[in-house]
Amino acid sequence: NGGFKFQPITLENHLKYKNSIKKTLSCLTTVGELSDVTFTEVIEHWIQNEHIYKTIMIVDTEKDQCIAIGTLLIETKIIHDGGKVGHIEDIAVNNEYQGNGLGKLLIQFLRNFAVYEDCYKVILDCDEKNVEFYQKCDFNKCGVEMQHRP
Amino acid sequence: NGGFKFQPITLENHLKYKNSIKKTLSCLTTVGELSDVTFTEVIEHWIQNEHIYKTIMIVDTEKDQCIAIGTLLIETKIIHDGGKVGHIEDIAVNNEYQGNGLGKLLIQFLRNFAVYEDCYKVILDCDEKNVEFYQKCDFNKCGVEMQHRP
Numbered sequence: 001n002g003g004f005k006f007q008p009i010t011l012e013n014h015l016k017y018k019n020s021i022k023k024t025l026s027c028l029t030t031v032g033e034l035s036d037v038t039f040t041e042v043i044e045h046w047i048q049n050e051h052i053y054k055t056i057m058i059v060d061t062e063k064d065q066c067i068a069i070g071t072l073l074i075e076t077k078i079i080h081d082g083g084k085v086g087h088i089e090d091i092a093v094n095n096e097y098q099g100n101g102l103g104k105l106l107i108q109f110l111r112n113f114a115v116y117e118d119c120y121k122v123i124l125d126c127d128e129k130n131v132e133f134y135q136k137c138d139f140n141k142c143g144v145e146m147q148h149r150p
Numbered sequence: 151n152g153g154f155k156f157q158p159i160t161l162e163n164h165l166k167y168k169n170s171i172k173k174t175l176s177c178l179t180t181v182g183e184l185s186d187v188t189f190t191e192v193i194e195h196w197i198q199n200e201h202i203y204k205t206i207m208i209v210d211t212e213k214d215q216c217i218a219i220g221t222l223l224i225e226t227k228i229i230h231d232g233g234k235v236g237h238i239e240d241i242a243v244n245n246e247y248q249g250n251g252l253g254k255l256l257i258q259f260l261r262n263f264a265v266y267e268d269c270y271k272v273i274l275d276c277d278e279k280n281v282e283f284y285q286k287c288d289f290n291k292c293g294v295e296m297q298h299r300p
């Protein structure tokens with residue numbers, strides 16, 4: 001009965017998984033305080049715009065906890081004949097579960113979903129140190145990410 | 151009476167500017183056929199999601215034509231305490247108007263708007279050959295863009 005399963009974040013289950021989602025995302029970057037109110041606002045925003053945001057978790061079914069998470073943002077453009085681009089964002093795997101191929105499973109799921117939704121390309125930004133991992137997931141280097149922080 | 155002005159794309163004016171928008175964007179990449187129906191669908195999608203998409207044109211007031219265009223996509227995340235990221239996309243300047251600082255004006259407008267909307271960072275992807283230009287716009291290199299094309 002132990003194992004892993006894919007599960008969406010819903011308005012019903014998001015607070016139940018909050019602590020394990022925070023723990024998982026904190027393996028990627030700063031999560032911050034994230035009050036229940038703020039967290040619910042984010043999930044409501046995603047659900048109201050479900051044709052734009054698709055977030056998927058991998059859950060450890062025995063512990064009933066989120067152990068990996070990732071988001072696909074679908075952008076509609078004028079270019080490429082009103083084409084769509086899938087942006088893969090905020091891919092995180094709980095440290096204790098790394099090395100099981102969960103990151104690759106997540107990427108494949110979100111990438112396939114983007115292709116199914118007719119995106120002409122799927123892109124992501126990452127650190128130089130993760131390039132090799134994403135190459136194994138069928139991505140190739142194509143540009144430079146630049147940032148402005150206020 | 152000649153000059154440049156910022157103008158949004160609206161449901162009322164988008165077909166009027168269609169040809170000059172296509173011409174401007176074709177300086178960046180492939181625009182494709184873009185039928186009136188497809189174009190209207192994109193603009194309707196943007197307007198329905200105006201808290202996510204912000205597209206701005208620079209218009210040559212004498213010719214009443216779009217000569218530069220750019221989009222800001224505002225993404226809501228769980229990380230950074232329910233933080234927002236501004237993605238600058240599809241920055242294009244009509245070839246005949248290049249060298250007048252219009253690209254920089256566009257970037258500043260969209261970057262300032264993202265900061266005003268409380269984005270904790272503003273990011274964009276570009277070719278290596280445009281890095282210097284974006285550095286002059288107060289952006290710095292921070293990662294690698296990777297793509298998957300179906």
Ligand SMILES: CC(=O)N[C@@H]1[C@@H](O)[C@H](O)[C@@H](COP(=O)(O)O)O[C@@H]1O
Binds near residue numbers: 090126
């Ligand atoms: C493929 C992937 O997951 N890339 C993520 C990006 O989605 C995320 O938003 C960022 C957070 O970094 P920050 O906390 O410095 O903004 O890290 C990585 O670049």
Ligand SMILES: CC(=O)N[C@@H]1[C@@H](O)[C@H](O)[C@@H](COP(=O)(O)O)O[C@@H]1O
Binds near residue numbers: 238
């Ligand atoms: C800052 C900026 O404007 N970057 C653009 C990006 O927004 C656009 O979507 C892409 C189109 O290229 P494509 O036609 O190869 O998808 O070119 C550039 O990377």
